[in-house]
Amino acid sequence: MRTYYRNIVTAFLLFTGFSSTAEDQNQCLKCHGNHIYSIHNEWTERTEKRLMNPYFVIDSVRMSAGVHQSFSCTDCHSTDYGTYPHNGELKLEPMAGCLDCHGGDEKYASYQFEKIEEEFGKSVHAQACGDAFTCSKCHDQHYYQVTARNSESVTGIVRYSNEMCLSCHDNMQKYQLLSEGQKPELVEAHSWLPNKNLHFEHVRCIECHTEVVDSLMISHNIMPKENAVKRCVECHTADSRLKASLYKYQNLQSRSENGMMGNILSNESYVIGAYRNPLLNWGSILIFCVVLLGVSVHIIFRIIKK
Amino acid sequence: MGTEGRIYLYPKWLRAWHGLNALGIIVLIFTGINMQYASPDFQLMRFDLAIRFHNIAGVLVAVSYLLFFIGNLVSSNGTFYQIKLKGLRNRLFLQIRYYAYGMFKKEECPFPVSEKRKFNPLQKYSYIAVMYVFVPLVIISGIALLFPELIITEVYGVSGVFLTALLHASVGFLISIFLIVHVYVASVGKSPFKNYRSIITGWHE
Ligand code: HEM
Numbered sequence: 150m151r152t153y154y155r156n157i158v159t160a161f162l163l164f165t166g167f168s169s170t171a172e173d174q175n176q177c178l179k180c181h182g183n184h185i186y187s188i189h190n191e192w193t194e195r196t197e198k199r200l201m202n203p204y205f206v207i208d209s210v211r212m213s214a215g216v217h218q219s220f221s222c223t224d225c226h227s228t229d230y231g232t233y234p235h236n237g238e239l240k241l242e243p244m245a246g247c248l249d250c251h252g253g254d255e256k257y258a259s260y261q262f263e264k265i266e267e268e269f270g271k272s273v274h275a276q277a278c279g280d281a282f283t284c285s286k287c288h289d290q291h292y293y294q295v296t297a298r299n300s301e302s303v304t305g306i307v308r309y310s311n312e313m314c315l316s317c318h319d320n321m322q323k324y325q326l327l328s329e330g331q332k333p334e335l336v337e338a339h340s341w342l343p344n345k346n347l348h349f350e351h352v353r354c355i356e357c358h359t360e361v362v363d364s365l366m367i368s369h370n371i372m373p374k375e376n377a378v379k380r381c382v383e384c385h386t387a388d389s390r391l392k393a394s395l396y397k398y399q400n401l402q403s404r405s406e407n408g409m410m411g412n413i414l415s416n417e418s419y420v421i422g423a424y425r426n427p428l429l430n431w432g433s434i435l436i437f438c439v440v441l442l443g444v445s446v447h448i449i450f451r452i453i454k455k
Numbered sequence: 456m457g458t459e460g461r462i463y464l465y466p467k468w469l470r471a472w473h474g475l476n477a478l479g480i481i482v483l484i485f486t487g488i489n490m491q492y493a494s495p496d497f498q499l500m501r502f503d504l505a506i507r508f509h510n511i512a513g514v515l516v517a518v519s520y521l522l523f524f525i526g527n528l529v530s531s532n533g534t535f536y537q538i539k540l541k542g543l544r545n546r547l548f549l550q551i552r553y554y555a556y557g558m559f560k561k562e563e564c565p566f567p568v569s570e571k572r573k574f575n576p577l578q579k580y581s582y583i584a585v586m587y588v589f590v591p592l593v594i595i596s597g598i599a600l601l602f603p604e605l606i607i608t609e610v611y612g613v614s615g616v617f618l619t620a621l622l623h624a625s626v627g628f629l630i631s632i633f634l635i636v637h638v639y640v641a642s643v644g645k646s647p648f649k650n651y652r653s654i655i656t657g658w659h660e
């Protein structure tokens with residue numbers, strides 16, 4: 150299986166210059182690009198408009214921003230989709246996963262796909278749902294964008310990452326594809342966290358729900374809820390765990406060098422307790438001591454001169 | 456001194472304000488230090504409790520500030536807070552000289568308390584600075600931090616919340632310094648506890 154897809158990748162890289170992706174995509178997008186599509190019904194000999202299943206609508210704008218933008222649909226899907234109605238058998242067509250194409254490929258070594266797969270294998274999702282929980286549940290292959298690595302905006306990274314989780318944890322249908330259980334209410338589960346919305350906009354879910362792995366850009370081991378971070382001071386302190394996760398990226402560091410204060414934490418957020426400026430720190434301690442000294446000397450004189 | 460040696464200096468509302476304010480500010484300083492220097496090894500109290508008490512005390516101080524502000528507008532107490540620049544430097548100097556030198560030589564204090572003059576110049580101008588500049592600044596920046604969506608998001612590439620927080624913590628620090636000096640200087644007088652009694656009973660003896 151894997152070698153089969155590896156061949157696709159090689160072929161893709163060789164021939165991508167010749168195939169005209171946009172034209173191929175348009176062939177599918179004339180139906181899958183909209184909520185309404187039209188077909189020519191050969192029985193009634195009329196052109197009819199129909200509703201497209203909203204989950205089968207592909208957003209071509211988002212796709213053209215994703216990592217797989219140069220693919221035609223049939224690089225991943227069977228060319229048999231060229232005919233309509235689609236052959237029923239196609240519904241059972243196995244789809245390639247990330248590792249089928251990227252596994253063991255030097256070109257993508259910096260992403261550490263194997264290590265990610267290993268970490269993901271330990272996560273609650275893989276443990277509870279098994280093979281049904283594919284990488285594509287979080288990374289839509291049509292739209293996936295590498296964000297933390299490239300973006301210069303912390304809030305942008307946070308939003309992108311959290312939407313992955315919320316697309317399922319806030320969506321009953323998608324959740325129930327994987328679990329018989331009731332979807333836990335996130336608002337209730339996090340009621341202990343003050344300013345919940347502010348936190349969800351400024352920290353990623355994975356900050357609290359994964360173990361930080363230094364060798365990985367993004368920890369993929371979502372732990373059981375009992376192990377989630379609940380102690381405020383893990384973040385709200387000078388040695389904040391955010392420095393080892395969200396704020397560790399080079400792209401953010403370089404931006405902060407151009408920023409005014411040279412301090413990444415101050416560019417987009419203010420994390421109580423995490424900002425320590427040595428000048429202000431020592432300055433305030435000095436003033437404090439001088440005042441105490443002044444008061445003490447005054448007291449001594451009052452006692453002596455009584 | 457007043458005619459019978461006793462002057463009614465601090466009316467009820469002013470004492471109520473002062474009590475609430477002092478309590479609130481002490482809680483704010485304690486919890487504030489606990490937040491600013493939070494770490495797993497240094498915790499005077501749990502972080503989330505510190506946040507909660509800080510918020511409550513902040514609201515308390517803001518509301519009692521309104522009492523002070525309106526009280527000073529409508530009552531005669533406001534007259535003690537009127538700025539008079541002429542000769543100010545000289546008056547401040549006299550008072551400083553008294554605290555640093557004169558009082559040890561058993562000199563008369565240059566600005567004795569009377570019905571017309573509740574504060575000596577140092578007291579007066581430090582109170583004006585604290586009550587009409589510092590405390591309003593912490594209250595406004597504190598309200599902004601409570602509702603961060605009110606704050607400009609970015610100023611020259613630095614988060615507006617961050618700048619607000621910096622202002623908030625710095626002014627908070629200055630108020631703590633004021634508090635130390637204020638509480639100490641209140642012990643200067645005939646007997647060290649006389650003034651503390653006054654701010655509770657209202658009577659200056
Ligand atoms: C940071 C919080 C505090 C502020 C902003 C503050 C401010 C003031 C002000 C403005 C007055 C003059 C009131 C008037 O007559 O119009 C005053 C008087 C007084 N305060 Fe405070 N105060 C604070 C905390 C305290 C605390 C904690 C104590 C005692 C433990 C205290 C003891 C006194 C005393 C004894 C007086 C009367 C003597 C005097 O006129 O200086 N204060 N305070």
